[in-house]
Amino acid sequence: MSEATFMGVPRHRIDWSPRIDYAKCNDCMECVQFCPHQVFEVREDATPKLIVKTPENCVVFCRACAKTCGVDALSFPDKNQTTARIKEIRQELTRL
Amino acid sequence: MSTQRPVAILPCNGLYKAAGGVTREVAMELAEQTGGEILCPVFYRVADARYNRLAAERPLVVLDGCPTRCASKLAAEKGLKVAQKLTVTEEAKKRGIELADSLRLDETGRGLAKALAAALLEAAAAESAGPSVAPAGFPEHFDYETYRKDKFLFRLPKNTGFFFTENDFWVFVNGSRARVGLTDFLQQSLSDVLFVTLPPVGSAVEQFGELGSVESAKAVSEVIAPVSGKVVAVNEALTTAPERINQNPYEQGWIAEVELTDFAQDRELLLDFAGYFPVLKRKVDEFHV
Numbered sequence: 001m002s003e004a005t006f007m008g009v010p011r012h013r014i015d016w017s018p019r020i021d022y023a024k025c026n027d028c029m030e031c032v033q034f035c036p037h038q039v040f041e042v043r044e045d046a047t048p049k050l051i052v053k054t055p056e057n058c059v060v061f062c063r064a065c066a067k068t069c070g071v072d073a074l075s076f077p078d079k080n081q082t083t084a085r086i087k088e089i090r091q092e093l094t095r096l
Numbered sequence: 097m098s099t100q101r102p103v104a105i106l107p108c109n110g111l112y113k114a115a116g117g118v119t120r121e122v123a124m125e126l127a128e129q130t131g132g133e134i135l136c137p138v139f140y141r142v143a144d145a146r147y148n149r150l151a152a153e154r155p156l157v158v159l160d161g162c163p164t165r166c167a168s169k170l171a172a173e174k175g176l177k178v179a180q181k182l183t184v185t186e187e188a189k190k191r192g193i194e195l196a197d198s199l200r201l202d203e204t205g206r207g208l209a210k211a212l213a214a215a216l217l218e219a220a221a222a223e224s225a226g227p228s229v230a231p232a233g234f235p236e237h238f239d240y241e242t243y244r245k246d247k248f249l250f251r252l253p254k255n256t257g258f259f260f261t262e263n264d265f266w267v268f269v270n271g272s273r274a275r276v277g278l279t280d281f282l283q284q285s286l287s288d289v290l291f292v293t294l295p296p297v298g299s300a301v302e303q304f305g306e307l308g309s310v311e312s313a314k315a316v317s318e319v320i321a322p323v324s325g326k327v328v329a330v331n332e333a334l335t336t337a338p339e340r341i342n343q344n345p346y347e348q349g350w351i352a353e354v355e356l357t358d359f360a361q362d363r364e365l366l367l368d369f370a371g372y373f374p375v376l377k378r379k380v381d382e383f384h385v
Binding site: 006007028030034059060061062063064067068069070072079080083086087090 | 162163164165185262263302303304305306309316317318320364365
């Protein structure tokens with residue numbers, strides 16, 4: 001997946017993935033069941049049990065897992081800043 | 097609002113969180129005001145014949161307390177058609193209301209319940225007053241390219257004016273007006289659409305912002321706006337017939353129309369047919385392995 005891109009920008013250069021607020025997370029794993037892209041990982045005997053394992057699998061601008069979260073423990077980066085950053089990187093790439 | 101048709105109301109159980117308690121209160125308010133009937137979610141689990149009949153005969157209002165959406169999931173499981181729905185925590189956030197932790201409703205909780213019941217009744221009344229859709233220069237004839245994989249067939253319109261995002265939404269642009277929807281690929285990945293939340297007419301949306309949501313038995317999926325602008329029309333038909341999205345997401349299944357604010361800017365992050373078709377093919381190949 002190293003060659004994955006979004007709008008021509010290498011996916012790993014776009015900072016878009018869920019942030020987990022561990023003060024709120026109750027390990028219900030609704031988000032894990034919901035997300036079809038293997039963004040999360042459940043570690044049975046570790047603390048914290050839930051981590052964001054592969055952020056670059058997260059669909060850019062998708063925030064759907066946050067909606068399944070009953071305790072509102074998931075958040076995402078600012079959309080406008082992310083859009084602006086993607087445009088910047090695209091400009092850089094065309095100049096090369 | 098005594099002229100209102102009696103509704104069937106499916107609240108969540110309301111014994112898990114304060115927000116759930118609010119759904120019980122909203123349910124009672126709606127039942128009283130419309131002569132409607134409440135479907136008890138616990139009883140529904142053990143005996144469903146009467147409730148199935150009630151839900152089929154009357155407009156169904158589904159009330160979720162929190163985003164765990166127990167009531168919605170029960171409705172999906174029973175195959176019910178939903179006329180109206182809300183999630184209390186979202187509504188509280190919109191109104192800037194902080195709910196107490198206690199299961200017993202306080203003044204704030206009761207006030208919110210009253211306001212939500214009133215809003216639901218008002219929305220139902222507005223809808224029965226008639227839709228207000230004004231299509232703007234949309235193509236009469238769609239020219240589709242298709243991509244087939246096993247038994248799945250994916251359509252993509254080739255007409256000039258169509259653009260796509262890598263998130264699988266389309267926009268058809270005609271002057272300063274645009275129509276937005278889901279692509280065939282996204283529609284098929286979601287499977288049967290059971291409920292559509294349309295964006296409010298008059299609201300402003302930014303590119304990649306939220307333009308309502310689409311809910312299938314599997315999940316809630318945001319409609320991610322391919323363009324920025326002001327919502328000028330929505331496809332009201334989807335509220336009673338969400339399956340139109342599955343039938344054809346480009347024609348009868350469109351979501352909203354937007355008055356564009358800066359299409360030149362938006363265009364930078366959009367693909368035309370030639371740009372998106374290979375993306376679609378790649379996604380289909382990766383999806384059905």
